Amino acid sequence: MFNLTRRQFLQYSGAAGAALGTTGLAGIASAQEPLKIGVVYVSPIADIGWTKQHSLGVDAIKAEFGDKVALTVIDNIFMPQDAERVFRELAASGNQLVFGTSFSHGTPMQKVAPRFPKVAFEHCSGIVHLANLGTFEAKYYEGTFVAGAAGAHMSKAGKIGFIGGFPIPDIVGPANALLLGAQSVNPDATCNAIFLNSWFDPGKEKEAANTLLSQGCDVICSMTDTATGVQVAGEGGAWSIGYASDMAKFGSGKQLTAFTLDWSSDYVGAAKGVAAGTWKPEARWDGLAGGVVKMAPYNEAIPADVITKLKQLEADIGSGKIHPYAGELKDQDGNVKVAAGSVLADADIRGMNWFVKGMIGKLG
Amino acid sequence: MDLFIAIFTGTIIAATPLIFAALGELVVEKSGVLNLGIEGMMLMGAAFAFWAVIAGLPMPVAILAGALGGAAASLLFGVLALTFLTNQYAAGLALAIFGSGVSAFLGRNFGSAPIDALKKIYIPYLSDIPVVGPMLFRFDPMVYFAIVMFFVISWFLYRTKGGLVLRTIGESPETAHAIGYPVIRIRYLAVLFGGLMAGLAGAYLSVAYTPLWVENMTAGKGWISLALVVFATWRPLRVLLGAWLFGGMTILQLQGQALGIAVPSELLSALPYLATIIVLVIISQNRQMLALHFPASLAKPFRPAT
The missing domain is CATH 3.40.50.2300 (Response regulator)
Known part of the structure; x- marks a missing residue:
């Protein structure tokens, strides 16, 4: 080659x-x-x-x-x-x-x-x-849904932090699914979101991660192209979720899992x-079914019964039994966007430009 | 209160690389030379320092290696701009691109192994004081060193004969030459010093701030430092305050985003730039003061008459 x-x-x-x-x-x-x-x-x-x-x-x-x-x-x-x-x-x-x-x-x-x-x-x-x-x-959102569930199982505060590059549907959608996954475990979970407005700026990513930690988030998911978010979370004693690759070696043993791409x-x-x-x-x-999205090995600190549940969740999403964007879904202001019993249409997933209820952050 | 401490310490740390690089550039520009290549020198510094750490050298040596890497890069600019009298804008831009390329080339072998970052030091007794302790006495040594360098450079520029000579050369190299000062040699020293400082800034990024290797990890901080010098109207205290202002606004806008305040993130992201420009424009109203501090021979090539 x-x-x-x-x-x-x-x-x-x-x-x-x-x-x-x-x-x-x-x-x-x-x-x-x-x-x-x-x-x-x-x-x-x-x-x-x-x-x-x-x-x-x-x-x-x-x-x-x-x-x-x-x-x-x-x-x-x-x-x-x-x-x-x-x-x-x-x-x-x-x-x-x-x-x-x-x-x-x-x-x-x-x-x-x-x-x-x-x-x-x-x-x-x-x-x-x-x-x-x-x-x-x-289908990144299938991965973040499982990762969010893992985060909610391990979070004490019920506060998840998300760092993304730009507020575009490909990033906003997975952020929403992260929180929806967390809420499937802890209905009161919230997610603070920060957008760097840059694809690549490790310094700013570190500042963003520290900001989320200072606001009490104890799980950090950084959907950027470096391991900085995982690293800073680990140093600050918080759990982290990696993206694209398994970033466990950067996380001081605190990476819960990563949604990797194959x-x-x-x-x-x-x-x-x-x-x-x-x-x-x-x-x-x-996504998970086709093996394009894969969950990295779960952290050993997660109890075995929880890991079993998470693996079951992976399988259920893969088989279509569970859909991350299944109704009822409300937006930040409480308006019903997806009625109970139905799921968000594929075209709407690809164009998601609104935050679900519980997201803390503002889209332009 | 914890939030306030987090914002304060975040600001001080975020400003540190800017302080190093901008103070170095200030000295260079005070000698009448404009080196636009800070970004490249920072990247060289970052690469050399990271290299030294993964080669197993102790941290102080690694940081020194970073500084020397920056200085080596600046020497290249010096030869072009001072010896061969090429256009300083072009030579500086070339250095920025060159440094980014060379650092990327060196970095190919680094992998992305995590390294042990420069440790924070908790100053005994002082760091235990409530509020003030965590705010002021729990940083890594480089943060304090940046402040020390601010005092050293302010003192040198305005309180020593060497500083006076340097500023004279920046105002009128012909005059300085006529009364017997080696203009080119002193400008070389200034350029090298600027390279050392930019190298330190880069080393800080790669071994202390975000201790992992990623290509182009400075992400524009060199250009921000360059702009800070101009907006600070070539005065050290304003460089320091400008760096803190910029760092502070960066942290504040991130806090604002995470708190979910009702302003789009795109606008918040522009805030540090807007605030820094507005504040520095307001404090630069006095044109006479501006003319007084602006090095009159900036970016003009000088060949000593023989």
């Missing part, structure tokens, strides 16, 4: 072009053509976090296909204007399947995809579908589809 920075990629693609010019088409004549796949990461691959989990998905392709696949991985592409060029180059250089892994890759992919109708594009956290552009996304099925599924010629643009949206 190649693991290239943007600059190396440009050098290599230039060199490859030159090589092709001198050797003619000899290379293409070889009998077994590997499946060529390009992947674009939004940040470098760290030990934990969003991009790390995507790299595990790419590793799964490698494990499945072995030398029948040629992967080109380009990291640290965030800005849409950079991304457009990179996607175009990947498609033009013969990749049959191209993955984008960030919401910010959406517009560039929508521009590039129509020009390469024979290339399959897959966009994680995307919302727009085209004839050759599919999307995949995780995109393997999305990556391998798309690659198999393209290899077999059966790929179609889909809108895949999986």
Whole structure:
């Protein structure tokens, strides 16, 4: 597997072009053509976090296909204007399947995809579908619901703290589910929410976590791309809930669990589809049932009977017996948003821009 | 009361990296040199200090390594801007980008192993005083060191001959040169000092404040420090107060969000910037005072006549 920075990629693609010019088409004549796949990461691959989990998905392709696949991985592409060029180059250089892994890759992919109708594009956290552009996304809220239940079992104060990047539906929804999970155990539980208004600012994240601790929260869930929230909670003697990766090693033994992301099925599924010629643009949206969302091992401090209950809850959500957004749901002002007996529609989940009752915080 | 103590101590800690970096830049600018590369020097400092800690070196050595990392980066700027007289804006921006890239490159091998953070020290007896104890006497040593550096720099700039020479060079390098001062050498020293301080700021972030390695962990604090120097109208006390104001508003807006006050979080997040700008604009009304403290030769290249 190649693991290239943007600059190396440009050098290599230039060199490859030159090589092709001198050797003619000899290379293409070889009998077994590997499946060529390009992947674009939004940040470098760290030990934990969003991009790390995507790299595990790419590793799964490698494990499945072995030398029948040629992967080109380009990291640290965030800005849409950079991304457009990179996607175009990947498609033009013969990749049959191209993955984008960030919401910010959406517009560039929508521009590039129509020009390469024979290339399959897959966009994680995307919302727009085209004839050759599919999307995949995780049901984070199923994970936060279970994590919230775990938090409420262990919390003494019944106060949970949540830190998110921006107040967008992909973050607001999981925050709501975190509290709803907690309320399924302790109906009086509340959740204080802070938005950093930045995707990435460890210093501010630390200040936010300390703020939540000072206001009496004793469980902290930080849906950001660093382990700072888990770390600060642990130092302050509070429980924590990790996101994307298992962050237990940062939590001073206080991480209750983490809702981790495993995109393997999305990556391998798309690659198999393209290899077999059966790929179609889909809108895949999986959670605990599909294994895209997985709960990290529960903290040993949680009593065994509670862990049994939490595992049962995971299974019930997976089977659809329990829906995190099942009615009756009220918003902060007490208005009924989902009537008893019904559940929030999928489109409303993807567009959730209101807080449930018990959330402390203000959405713009 | 506990909430008040939390806000107060949070403010002091959040302001510490800003104080280091902005005071360093203040000295650089007082010598008539504008180094826009604080962000890059901070990241170099953060990377070197973190590196030293995972290599098993003791904490004071790691912090020193961070400071030296920042200084090494600043030397690069010095050579470009002072020896080769390139445009200081361009050289500074180049340093900011360069530092971010080099620190990211170094950080590739760090993994994201957690490290033992710089320990807080509870000053005996004093830290046990109710209210005042937890407010003032339970910080890590770097917090106190930042305050010490404020006094040292204020004293140096306005109470020593060296400070007078430095400020003279910032006002009129030609004059200083004519009466025999080595302008370039002194400007080099100022730039190196700025690098050391930015390195300390970065080291504070990576080994004390958020003790884990993440790329670009300064998240814009270098640029905020740069702006603080300008808004503080090149005066050390205002740099200190500006840093506290900024830190305090950051903590307050987070507290406000978590309390659920009826203001959208986007607006609250802008509050520290707005408040700092408004306060410093108001206290900078007096144009004569402004002209008095502004280093007249700022960012102008100087070649000694031979």
